Amino acid sequence: MLKNKNLFLTAFCFIPQFFFAQYTDVINSNRPGETMSAYAVGKSVIQAELGVYGIKEKHDLLNYDASGFGTDLTLRYGAFLEKLEFILDLQYQMENFDTPYTSYKKNNFRQTVLGAKYLIYDPYKNYKKEANIYSYKANHSFNWHELIPAVSLFAGANFVGADNPYYFSPQSAISPKVALITQNLFGGGKWVFVTNIIADYIATDYPSYGYVLTLTHGFNDKWSGFIENQGYKSDFYSDAIVRGGAAYLINSNLQVDASVSTNFKNTPSVLYGGVGVSWRYDGSYKEKQMEFKSKDKAKKNKDNEMEQREIDYQAKERKRKAKYE
Numbered sequence: 001m002l003k004n005k006n007l008f009l010t011a012f013c014f015i016p017q018f019f020f021a022q023y024t025d026v027i028n029s030n031r032p033g034e035t036m037s038a039y040a041v042g043k044s045v046i047q048a049e050l051g052v053y054g055i056k057e058k059h060d061l062l063n064y065d066a067s068g069f070g071t072d073l074t075l076r077y078g079a080f081l082e083k084l085e086f087i088l089d090l091q092y093q094m095e096n097f098d099t100p101y102t103s104y105k106k107n108n109f110r111q112t113v114l115g116a117k118y119l120i121y122d123p124y125k126n127y128k129k130e131a132n133i134y135s136y137k138a139n140h141s142f143n144w145h146e147l148i149p150a151v152s153l154f155a156g157a158n159f160v161g162a163d164n165p166y167y168f169s170p171q172s173a174i175s176p177k178v179a180l181i182t183q184n185l186f187g188g189g190k191w192v193f194v195t196n197i198i199a200d201y202i203a204t205d206y207p208s209y210g211y212v213l214t215l216t217h218g219f220n221d222k223w224s225g226f227i228e229n230q231g232y233k234s235d236f237y238s239d240a241i242v243r244g245g246a247a248y249l250i251n252s253n254l255q256v257d258a259s260v261s262t263n264f265k266n267t268p269s270v271l272y273g274g275v276g277v278s279w280r281y282d283g284s285y286k287e288k289q290m291e292f293k294s295k296d297k298a299k300k301n302k303d304n305e306m307e308q309r310e311i312d313y314q315a316k317e318r319k320r321k322a323k324y325e
Helices: 007-013 138-141 282-321
Strands: 046-060 064-078 084-098 101-121 150-158 173-186 191-198 207-217 223-233 237-252 256-262 269-281
Touching: 046 084, 046 150, 064 101
Parallel strands: none
Antiparallel strands: 046 064, 046 269, 064 084, 084 101, 101 150, 150 173, 173 191, 191 207, 207 223, 223 237, 237 256, 256 269
Protein backbone atom coordinates (compact mmCIF):
# COMPACT_ATOMS: atom_id res chain seq x y z
CA MET A 1 0.00 0.00 0.00
CA LEU A 2 1.06 3.57 -0.63
CA LYS A 3 0.67 5.48 2.55
CA ASN A 4 0.29 9.04 3.75
CA LYS A 5 3.12 11.03 5.21
CA ASN A 6 2.40 12.65 8.53
CA LEU A 7 2.56 16.43 8.80
CA PHE A 8 5.28 16.98 11.35
CA LEU A 9 7.73 14.90 9.37
CA THR A 10 6.67 16.45 6.09
CA ALA A 11 7.34 19.95 7.34
CA PHE A 12 11.03 19.19 7.67
CA CYS A 13 11.21 18.60 3.92
CA PHE A 14 10.95 22.33 3.46
CA ILE A 15 13.87 23.20 5.73
CA PRO A 16 16.97 23.84 3.60
CA GLN A 17 19.36 20.89 3.60
CA PHE A 18 22.67 20.37 1.82
CA PHE A 19 21.91 20.63 -1.89
CA PHE A 20 18.19 20.67 -0.94
CA ALA A 21 18.35 17.01 0.11
CA GLN A 22 15.21 14.96 0.55
CA TYR A 23 16.56 13.66 3.86
CA THR A 24 14.83 15.07 6.95
CA ASP A 25 15.91 15.33 10.57
CA VAL A 26 13.19 12.88 11.61
CA ILE A 27 11.71 9.88 9.81
CA ASN A 28 9.65 10.71 6.73
CA SER A 29 6.93 8.04 6.77
CA ASN A 30 4.00 7.62 4.39
CA ARG A 31 2.00 5.75 7.02
CA PRO A 32 -0.76 5.49 8.12
CA GLY A 33 -2.82 6.76 5.17
CA GLU A 34 -2.90 5.61 1.56
CA THR A 35 -1.21 8.51 -0.21
CA MET A 36 2.41 8.53 -1.28
CA SER A 37 4.20 11.77 -0.44
CA ALA A 38 6.08 13.78 -3.05
CA TYR A 39 9.41 13.66 -1.22
CA ALA A 40 11.95 10.83 -1.09
CA VAL A 41 13.66 9.44 2.02
CA GLY A 42 17.10 10.72 0.97
CA LYS A 43 20.07 9.25 -0.82
CA SER A 44 21.44 6.03 0.81
CA VAL A 45 18.59 5.99 3.38
CA ILE A 46 16.74 2.69 3.97
CA GLN A 47 13.23 2.73 5.41
CA ALA A 48 10.69 0.04 6.32
CA GLU A 49 6.99 0.70 6.99
CA LEU A 50 5.06 -2.27 8.41
CA GLY A 51 1.42 -2.59 9.40
CA VAL A 52 -1.18 -5.16 10.42
CA TYR A 53 -4.92 -4.69 10.04
CA GLY A 54 -8.26 -6.40 10.55
CA ILE A 55 -11.06 -6.35 8.00
CA LYS A 56 -14.80 -6.99 8.07
CA GLU A 57 -17.04 -7.09 4.99
CA LYS A 58 -20.75 -7.68 4.39
CA HIS A 59 -22.25 -7.98 0.91
CA ASP A 60 -26.05 -7.59 0.85
CA LEU A 61 -26.45 -8.55 -2.80
CA LEU A 62 -24.24 -11.66 -2.77
CA ASN A 63 -25.31 -12.46 0.78
CA TYR A 64 -21.93 -13.15 2.36
CA ASP A 65 -19.99 -12.05 5.43
CA ALA A 66 -16.21 -11.93 5.49
CA SER A 67 -13.65 -11.25 8.18
CA GLY A 68 -9.91 -11.58 8.35
CA PHE A 69 -6.65 -9.76 8.71
CA GLY A 70 -3.65 -8.77 6.66
CA THR A 71 -0.22 -7.25 6.75
CA ASP A 72 1.45 -4.70 4.54
CA LEU A 73 5.12 -3.87 4.13
CA THR A 74 6.71 -1.01 2.21
CA LEU A 75 10.48 -0.87 1.70
CA ARG A 76 11.90 2.45 0.52
CA TYR A 77 15.46 3.17 -0.57
CA GLY A 78 17.01 6.40 -1.81
CA ALA A 79 19.66 5.78 -4.46
CA PHE A 80 21.71 7.59 -7.12
CA LEU A 81 19.95 10.95 -6.69
CA GLU A 82 18.44 12.83 -3.75
CA LYS A 83 15.17 13.12 -5.66
CA LEU A 84 14.95 9.41 -6.54
CA GLU A 85 13.44 6.65 -4.40
CA PHE A 86 12.89 2.95 -5.11
CA ILE A 87 9.82 1.31 -3.55
CA LEU A 88 8.71 -2.28 -2.92
CA ASP A 89 5.11 -2.46 -1.72
CA LEU A 90 3.63 -5.75 -0.47
CA GLN A 91 0.24 -6.63 1.00
CA TYR A 92 -0.87 -10.10 2.10
CA GLN A 93 -4.46 -10.78 3.21
CA MET A 94 -6.35 -13.75 4.72
CA GLU A 95 -10.15 -13.90 4.91
CA ASN A 96 -12.94 -16.28 5.92
CA PHE A 97 -16.16 -16.09 3.85
CA ASP A 98 -19.52 -17.30 5.14
CA THR A 99 -22.62 -17.69 2.95
CA PRO A 100 -25.99 -19.34 3.72
CA TYR A 101 -24.77 -22.49 1.99
CA THR A 102 -21.01 -22.73 2.49
CA SER A 103 -17.87 -21.30 4.01
CA TYR A 104 -14.48 -20.89 2.40
CA LYS A 105 -11.14 -19.13 2.87
CA LYS A 106 -9.19 -16.76 0.66
CA ASN A 107 -5.57 -15.79 1.18
CA ASN A 108 -2.80 -14.48 -1.06
CA PHE A 109 -0.84 -11.37 -1.95
CA ARG A 110 -3.36 -8.66 -2.55
CA GLN A 111 -0.70 -6.35 -3.90
CA THR A 112 2.91 -6.63 -5.07
CA VAL A 113 4.28 -3.44 -6.59
CA LEU A 114 7.86 -2.53 -7.47
CA GLY A 115 8.67 0.93 -8.78
CA ALA A 116 10.43 4.25 -8.40
CA LYS A 117 9.43 7.80 -7.50
CA TYR A 118 11.14 10.97 -8.72
CA LEU A 119 10.62 14.54 -7.53
CA ILE A 120 10.00 16.63 -10.64
CA TYR A 121 9.49 20.02 -8.98
CA ASP A 122 10.19 21.40 -5.50
CA PRO A 123 8.66 24.87 -4.95
CA TYR A 124 10.92 25.49 -1.94
CA LYS A 125 14.19 24.94 -3.76
CA ASN A 126 16.02 28.27 -4.00
CA TYR A 127 13.09 29.92 -2.19
CA LYS A 128 13.27 31.75 1.11
CA LYS A 129 10.53 33.89 2.59
CA GLU A 130 12.00 37.16 3.80
CA ALA A 131 10.79 38.53 7.13
CA ASN A 132 9.36 42.07 7.10
CA ILE A 133 10.65 43.82 10.23
CA TYR A 134 8.23 46.71 9.69
CA SER A 135 4.96 44.77 9.40
CA TYR A 136 3.46 42.16 11.74
CA LYS A 137 0.57 41.71 9.31
CA ALA A 138 2.88 40.97 6.39
CA ASN A 139 4.73 38.31 8.40
CA HIS A 140 1.50 36.57 9.48
CA SER A 141 -0.61 36.91 6.35
CA PHE A 142 -1.30 34.00 4.01
CA ASN A 143 1.76 32.96 2.00
CA TRP A 144 0.56 32.57 -1.60
CA HIS A 145 3.68 30.57 -2.40
CA GLU A 146 2.15 27.71 -0.38
CA LEU A 147 -0.36 27.17 -3.17
CA ILE A 148 2.44 25.90 -5.43
CA PRO A 149 2.75 22.12 -4.86
CA ALA A 150 5.74 19.85 -4.96
CA VAL A 151 5.24 17.40 -7.84
CA SER A 152 6.50 13.83 -8.19
CA LEU A 153 5.90 10.96 -10.55
CA PHE A 154 5.74 7.28 -9.57
CA ALA A 155 6.15 4.53 -12.16
CA GLY A 156 6.20 0.82 -11.45
CA ALA A 157 4.60 -2.55 -12.09
CA ASN A 158 2.13 -4.95 -10.46
CA PHE A 159 3.27 -8.55 -10.16
CA VAL A 160 0.50 -11.15 -9.78
CA GLY A 161 0.98 -14.90 -9.48
CA ALA A 162 -1.26 -17.55 -11.03
CA ASP A 163 -4.56 -18.46 -9.31
CA ASN A 164 -4.55 -15.37 -7.11
CA PRO A 165 -8.11 -14.97 -5.73
CA TYR A 166 -7.66 -11.20 -5.44
CA TYR A 167 -6.97 -10.85 -9.16
CA PHE A 168 -9.57 -10.87 -11.92
CA SER A 169 -7.72 -13.53 -13.96
CA PRO A 170 -6.33 -16.96 -13.02
CA GLN A 171 -3.26 -16.21 -15.13
CA SER A 172 -0.10 -14.65 -13.74
CA ALA A 173 0.53 -11.13 -14.99
CA ILE A 174 2.73 -8.05 -14.90
CA SER A 175 1.05 -4.70 -15.53
CA PRO A 176 2.16 -1.05 -15.28
CA LYS A 177 1.15 1.35 -12.53
CA VAL A 178 1.72 5.14 -12.54
CA ALA A 179 0.82 7.93 -10.15
CA LEU A 180 1.01 11.71 -10.22
CA ILE A 181 1.75 13.09 -6.75
CA THR A 182 1.34 16.66 -5.46
CA GLN A 183 2.01 18.02 -1.98
CA ASN A 184 1.33 21.39 -0.35
CA LEU A 185 2.43 22.72 3.01
CA PHE A 186 0.06 25.26 4.63
CA GLY A 187 0.09 27.37 7.75
CA GLY A 188 3.84 27.39 8.15
CA GLY A 189 4.03 23.63 8.63
CA LYS A 190 0.82 22.91 10.55
CA TRP A 191 -1.10 21.42 7.63
CA VAL A 192 -0.11 19.22 4.69
CA PHE A 193 -2.34 18.38 1.73
CA VAL A 194 -1.31 15.47 -0.52
CA THR A 195 -3.00 14.22 -3.68
CA ASN A 196 -2.35 11.05 -5.68
CA ILE A 197 -3.86 10.49 -9.13
CA ILE A 198 -3.39 6.81 -9.99
CA ALA A 199 -3.68 4.62 -13.08
CA ASP A 200 -3.37 0.94 -12.12
CA TYR A 201 -3.35 -2.40 -13.96
CA ILE A 202 -2.76 -0.54 -17.21
CA ALA A 203 -3.11 -2.58 -20.43
CA THR A 204 -5.16 -5.32 -18.69
CA ASP A 205 -8.82 -6.19 -19.25
CA TYR A 206 -9.77 -4.21 -16.12
CA PRO A 207 -7.62 -1.07 -15.74
CA SER A 208 -8.31 0.92 -12.59
CA TYR A 209 -8.25 4.69 -12.15
CA GLY A 210 -8.40 6.46 -8.83
CA TYR A 211 -7.44 9.30 -6.53
CA VAL A 212 -6.46 9.78 -2.90
CA LEU A 213 -6.75 13.11 -1.04
CA THR A 214 -5.12 13.44 2.38
CA LEU A 215 -5.13 16.36 4.83
CA THR A 216 -2.75 16.04 7.79
CA HIS A 217 -2.38 18.24 10.86
CA GLY A 218 0.52 18.31 13.30
CA PHE A 219 -0.64 18.88 16.87
CA ASN A 220 2.87 19.08 18.33
CA ASP A 221 6.38 17.65 17.82
CA LYS A 222 5.15 14.12 18.57
CA TRP A 223 1.52 13.77 17.50
CA SER A 224 -0.18 14.23 14.13
CA GLY A 225 -3.56 13.21 12.74
CA PHE A 226 -5.10 12.89 9.28
CA ILE A 227 -8.34 12.50 7.33
CA GLU A 228 -8.47 10.99 3.86
CA ASN A 229 -10.78 10.29 0.94
CA GLN A 230 -9.95 7.57 -1.58
CA GLY A 231 -11.83 6.59 -4.70
CA TYR A 232 -11.14 4.13 -7.48
CA LYS A 233 -13.14 2.84 -10.41
CA SER A 234 -12.85 -0.07 -12.83
CA ASP A 235 -15.16 -2.54 -14.51
CA PHE A 236 -14.01 -5.12 -11.96
CA TYR A 237 -14.53 -3.13 -8.72
CA SER A 238 -15.24 0.46 -7.68
CA ASP A 239 -15.45 2.08 -4.26
CA ALA A 240 -15.09 5.28 -2.23
CA ILE A 241 -13.45 5.11 1.19
CA VAL A 242 -12.93 7.57 4.05
CA ARG A 243 -10.08 7.09 6.48
CA GLY A 244 -8.70 8.70 9.61
CA GLY A 245 -5.93 8.09 12.07
CA ALA A 246 -2.95 9.36 14.02
CA ALA A 247 0.82 8.88 14.27
CA TYR A 248 3.23 9.24 17.20
CA LEU A 249 6.95 9.94 16.83
CA ILE A 250 8.96 7.85 19.33
CA ASN A 251 12.35 9.12 18.19
CA SER A 252 13.92 10.54 15.05
CA ASN A 253 13.98 7.13 13.33
CA LEU A 254 10.88 5.41 14.76
CA GLN A 255 7.16 6.11 14.43
CA VAL A 256 3.99 4.21 15.39
CA ASP A 257 0.48 4.79 14.02
CA ALA A 258 -3.16 3.67 13.99
CA SER A 259 -6.02 4.19 11.53
CA VAL A 260 -9.57 3.15 10.65
CA SER A 261 -11.31 3.02 7.23
CA THR A 262 -14.86 2.55 5.99
CA ASN A 263 -17.05 3.06 2.92
CA PHE A 264 -20.66 4.06 2.28
CA LYS A 265 -22.12 1.19 0.26
CA ASN A 266 -23.30 -2.34 1.04
CA THR A 267 -21.94 -4.22 -1.99
CA PRO A 268 -19.89 -4.77 0.08
CA SER A 269 -19.70 -2.61 3.19
CA VAL A 270 -16.10 -2.52 4.42
CA LEU A 271 -14.49 -1.72 7.77
CA TYR A 272 -10.72 -1.75 8.31
CA GLY A 273 -8.71 -1.04 11.43
CA GLY A 274 -4.96 -1.27 11.77
CA VAL A 275 -1.74 -0.29 13.52
CA GLY A 276 1.76 0.08 12.17
CA VAL A 277 5.37 1.08 12.70
CA SER A 278 7.93 2.89 10.54
CA TRP A 279 11.69 2.55 11.01
CA ARG A 280 14.60 4.24 9.25
CA TYR A 281 18.33 3.56 8.93
CA ASP A 282 20.21 6.72 7.98
CA GLY A 283 23.74 5.88 9.15
CA SER A 284 25.22 5.96 5.65
CA TYR A 285 23.61 9.32 4.93
CA LYS A 286 24.94 10.86 8.15
CA GLU A 287 28.43 9.57 7.41
CA LYS A 288 28.34 11.28 4.00
CA GLN A 289 26.88 14.40 5.58
CA MET A 290 29.69 14.51 8.16
CA GLU A 291 32.23 13.97 5.38
CA PHE A 292 30.73 16.86 3.47
CA LYS A 293 30.80 19.07 6.58
CA SER A 294 34.42 18.10 7.27
CA LYS A 295 35.45 18.97 3.71
CA ASP A 296 33.52 22.23 3.91
CA LYS A 297 35.14 23.09 7.23
CA ALA A 298 38.61 22.22 5.89
CA LYS A 299 37.98 24.43 2.86
CA LYS A 300 36.88 27.32 5.08
CA ASN A 301 39.93 26.86 7.32
CA LYS A 302 42.18 26.86 4.25
CA ASP A 303 40.52 30.01 2.92
CA ASN A 304 40.87 31.70 6.32
CA GLU A 305 44.51 30.67 6.50
CA MET A 306 45.23 32.09 3.04
CA GLU A 307 43.39 35.28 3.93
CA GLN A 308 45.42 35.64 7.13
CA ARG A 309 48.67 35.12 5.20
CA GLU A 310 47.63 37.86 2.79
CA ILE A 311 46.91 40.21 5.70
CA ASP A 312 50.28 39.41 7.31
CA TYR A 313 52.07 39.95 4.01
CA GLN A 314 50.41 43.32 3.50
CA ALA A 315 51.31 44.36 7.04
CA LYS A 316 54.97 43.44 6.48
CA GLU A 317 55.00 45.38 3.21
CA ARG A 318 53.63 48.48 4.92
CA LYS A 319 56.36 48.24 7.62
CA ARG A 320 59.10 47.74 5.00
CA LYS A 321 57.98 50.74 2.96
CA ALA A 322 57.69 52.90 6.09
CA LYS A 323 61.45 52.62 6.71
CA TYR A 324 62.18 54.46 3.48
CA GLU A 325 59.52 57.13 3.67
